[in-house]
Amino acid sequence: EVQLVESGGGLGQPGGSLRLSCAASGFVFSNYKMNWVRQAPGKGPEWVASISGSGSMIYHSDPVQGRFTISRDNAKNSVYLQMNSLRAEDTAVYYCARKGPIEAGMDVWGQGTAVTVSS
Amino acid sequence: DIQMTQSPSTLSASIGDRVTITCRASQNVRTWLAWFQQKPGKAPKLLIYKASNLESGVPSRFSGSGSGTEFTLTISSLQPDDFGTYYCQHYSTYSYTFGLGTKLEI
Numbered sequence: 001e002v003q004l005v006e007s008g009g010g011l012g013q014p015g016g017s018l019r020l021s022c023a024a025s026g027f028v029f030s031n032y033k034m035n036w037v038r039q040a041p042g043k044g045p046e047w048v049a050s051i052s053g054s055g056s057m058i059y060h061s062d063p064v065q066g067r068f069t070i071s072r073d074n075a076k077n078s079v080y081l082q083m084n085s086l087r088a089e090d091t092a093v094y095y096c097a098r099k100g101p102i103e104a105g106m107d108v109w110g111q112g113t114a115v116t117v118s119s
Numbered sequence: 120d121i122q123m124t125q126s127p128s129t130l131s132a133s134i135g136d137r138v139t140i141t142c143r144a145s146q147n148v149r150t151w152l153a154w155f156q157q158k159p160g161k162a163p164k165l166l167i168y169k170a171s172n173l174e175s176g177v178p179s180r181f182s183g184s185g186s187g188t189e190f191t192l193t194i195s196s197l198q199p200d201d202f203g204t205y206y207c208q209h210y211s212t213y214s215y216t217f218g219l220g221t222k223l224e225i
Contacts, residue, residue: 035215037163044206045155045163047215059213062120095162103169105153105210109162 002026002108004096009113012086016117020081022096022110030054030074033099035106036081038092038115046092050099051079063089086117121145121209125218132225138194140221142207147187151210154183154192157220158203166205167192199225 008020020036036048049060049070058070067086072079079096093112100107122145132138142152150170155163165174167183170190180195194201202225207218 037215044204044220045157045208045217047217050215057212061214097162099210100165100168103172105165105168105174105208106155106163106215107165107168107174109164112162 002098004098004108004110006094006096006110006113009094009115012083012090012115012117014086014088014117014119016086018083018086018115020083020094020096020113020115022079022081024077024079024098027098027108029077034070034072034079035097035099036070036079037095037097037106037109038090039095039112040089040092043092045095048094049081083115088117091115091117121148121216123207123209123216123218125205125207125221127221128219129222129224132197132223134197134199134225136197138197138201138223140192140205140207140223142185142190142192142218144188144190144209148209148211150186152183152185152190153208153210154181155206155208156201156203157206163206197225201225 012018035050051070069082095112096110097106098108124143152170154167157163171183204220204222209216
């Protein structure tokens with residue numbers, strides 16, 4: 001079964017750090033671009049970051065550029081999101097999502113992990 | 120940055136109705152457009168990719184059309200399980216942009 005399972009969410013301090021993990025199973029992980037997408041309470045989804053299958057191409061959205069870093073370990077079938085300099089507006093459910101082959105969209109999503117930034 | 124605008128923001132419909140949701144892009148996105156359905160407390164679910172391609176396992180009552188700046192998602196005959204919020208999304212190599220959503224009430 002194709003599956004993504006996120007972990008690492010919780011309460012973070014303003015200015016603090018958290019590291020999210022996403023464990024993949026059921027598919028050849030290194031063949032797929034992976035993404036982090038977040039959704040603040042009552043809001044729509046917002047793309048956060050992407051990383052190519054090899055890890056050589058990385059993109060971050062403007063609101064997190066310079067504070068968050070996406071990475072992956074293909075040997076462990078995992079993708080990560082290092083979140084530094086946390087702000088209240090980073091409070092959201094964070095999903096990892098697989099980008100399907102060339103023309104396809106984000107076809108597999110995890111269940112999400114909640115991040116709350118508060119003192 | 121490309122902006123995605125959806126209409127309507129809320130839609131009330133009855134079982135069996137034909138429903139259409141519109142998504143407009145602030146600039147030409149060709150056919151790089153996906154549609155998602157989301158239910159409360161769940162992750163978004165991919166319905167349509169590349170504007171008109173039905174994702175595997177998605178019922179055929181869902182269809183997508185359009186190109187350039189205007190796109191539509193159509194549900195041909197609304198079923199009880201179709202409630203939720205629908206989002207369009209432009210995707211490219213470098214970024215992804217979601218619309219603000221259309222909440223479908225049945």
